[in-house]
Amino acid sequence: MNEARTEGYLLSKGYSYYVFALLFLLYMFDYIDRLVVVSLFPFLKQEWGLSDTQCGLLVSAVSWSILIFSFPASVVIDRWSRKKSIGVMAVLWSLATAACAFTKSFPQLFLARTAIGIGEAGYAPGGTAMISALFPEKKRSLIVGIWNASIPLGSALGIALGGLVAMRFGWRHAFGIVALPGLLIAILFFFIKDYRTVELVKTDETGDRKGPARRMSTSEIIRDFTRTPSLYLTFFAFSGNTFLTTALMSWLPSYFNRTQGLPMDQASLKSSLIMVMAIVGSPLGGFLADQWLKRRVEARLLFSALSSTLTAVIFICGFYFLTGPAQFYLFLLGGTTAIAFASSAIAVTQDVVHPGLRATAYSLCVIIMHLLGSALGPLVVGMISDRYGITTALTLLPLSALWAGILFYIGSFYYAKDLAKVERVALTVDGV
Numbered sequence: 001m002n003e004a005r006t007e008g009y010l011l012s013k014g015y016s017y018y019v020f021a022l023l024f025l026l027y028m029f030d031y032i033d034r035l036v037v038v039s040l041f042p043f044l045k046q047e048w049g050l051s052d053t054q055c056g057l058l059v060s061a062v063s064w065s066i067l068i069f070s071f072p073a074s075v076v077i078d079r080w081s082r083k084k085s086i087g088v089m090a091v092l093w094s095l096a097t098a099a100c101a102f103t104k105s106f107p108q109l110f111l112a113r114t115a116i117g118i119g120e121a122g123y124a125p126g127g128t129a130m131i132s133a134l135f136p137e138k139k140r141s142l143i144v145g146i147w148n149a150s151i152p153l154g155s156a157l158g159i160a161l162g163g164l165v166a167m168r169f170g171w172r173h174a175f176g177i178v179a180l181p182g183l184l185i186a187i188l189f190f191f192i193k194d195y196r197t198v199e200l201v202k203t204d205e206t207g208d209r210k211g212p213a214r215r216m217s218t219s220e221i222i223r224d225f226t227r228t229p230s231l232y233l234t235f236f237a238f239s240g241n242t243f244l245t246t247a248l249m250s251w252l253p254s255y256f257n258r259t260q261g262l263p264m265d266q267a268s269l270k271s272s273l274i275m276v277m278a279i280v281g282s283p284l285g286g287f288l289a290d291q292w293l294k295r296r297v298e299a300r301l302l303f304s305a306l307s308s309t310l311t312a313v314i315f316i317c318g319f320y321f322l323t324g325p326a327q328f329y330l331f332l333l334g335g336t337t338a339i340a341f342a343s344s345a346i347a348v349t350q351d352v353v354h355p356g357l358r359a360t361a362y363s364l365c366v367i368i369m370h371l372l373g374s375a376l377g378p379l380v381v382g383m384i385s386d387r388y389g390i391t392t393a394l395t396l397l398p399l400s401a402l403w404a405g406i407l408f409y410i411g412s413f414y415y416a417k418d419l420a421k422v423e424r425v426a427l428t429v430d431g432v
Contacts, residue, residue, distance in 0.1 A: 029090075033097040036162040041253075053386055063246070089122055148343055161174065224353070229414040241404045242369040244401045248275075300348050
């Protein structure tokens with residue numbers, strides 16, 4: 001234990017990676033359960049006569065629940081227990097996914113999808129806080145990048161499995177099949193070690209780290225967040241990229257189905273190949289940002305700015321200028337770059353806040369990115385598609401990533417000053 005801690009690990013290195021593996025699998029099934037519905041759109045349209053707007057609502061319903069419940073869930077996580085909170089949430093979203101298989105109408109399915117979002121509301125903040133505690137700060141972007149590779153992997157698996165299962169056994173079976181593994185992993189999570197809840201204390205505001213400690217007031221907590229420009233600019237930039245990625249995950253299968261005449265299982269598989277490229281992009285983005293951090297303190301935000309801008313250029317060119325194989329190969333590159341920003345951006349939300357507020361800080365990021373990003377992306381694209389066609393809707397979509405790149409770049413000018421204000425607190429293992 002002492003050797004592990006001198007290396008920067010809270011627990012032993014091996015145990016830290018065991019917990020990380022469970023967190024990775026849960027995040028993967030989080031997105032499998034969240035996006036399996038995307039490849040079921042044609043079946044739901046045929047059976048229930050749904051519009052594209054209604055199909056988009058089935059994706060957005062999860063995001064709306066997350067943005068409503070993320071903040072209260074994160075407060076419980078920061079002040080109670082990471083492992084218990086995450087375990088309870090994973091059980092809830094798995095059961096809600098299974099319930100989708102038994103719905104008989106659009107309103108029932110919409111409510112079940114809403115319940116999935118309630119369960120998933122605090123997972124990203126809780127998991128991010130645990131990873132930030134378990135691993136050394138200098139590896140934070142890389143580890144978060146590897147963890148976030150579970151998002152495209154889960155998204156791709158959910159879309160591909162949904163299409164394959166629905167074509168052979170019916171759309172209801174798709175929900176039931178993906179719900180069980182997450183439930184089993186959730187049970188394991190109740191038995192891991194957790195870090196002791198951090199007291200919200202701070203030394204005097206003169207910057208003397210050796211001064212007397214005092215408990216932070218609610219107004220002081222709020223002031224710390226609002227007076228950290230690199231933090232809230234990261235929140236809004238994150239939402240721009242999430243607007244893009246969620247809409248792409250939701251509508252690429254339908255785009256290939258309508259514009260290229262592919263059957264839905266083939267269209268889903270083709271879309272999954274693009275999304276799964278983020279498995280490379282997420283850890284690669286974290287690695288490159290951490291390497292750049294050795295030379296420039298604001299590197300995490302600069303890297304996010306560059307990768308966001310590159311993503312916008314790739315998808316604008318792909319939708320507007322290209323078709324066929326050339327378009328697909330360019331989209332594979334876009335699948336790599338679209339998630340590259342996330343690992344370093346998430347690390348920023350942990351870098352510039354008090355250690356006792358890490359889940360809360362990321363929950364605010366989740367709220368904003370869902371409110372302005374994933375809750376709107378699928379719906380807005382569906383509405384534009386109903387009026388002007390899906391190609392026009394997706395051609396306009398990458399402008400949101402360009403906006404994100406601008407915000408990240410502005411935030412980089414404030415990062416060093418915000419980092420210098422952060423209280424340093426030693427973490428300990430609960431029960432050790």
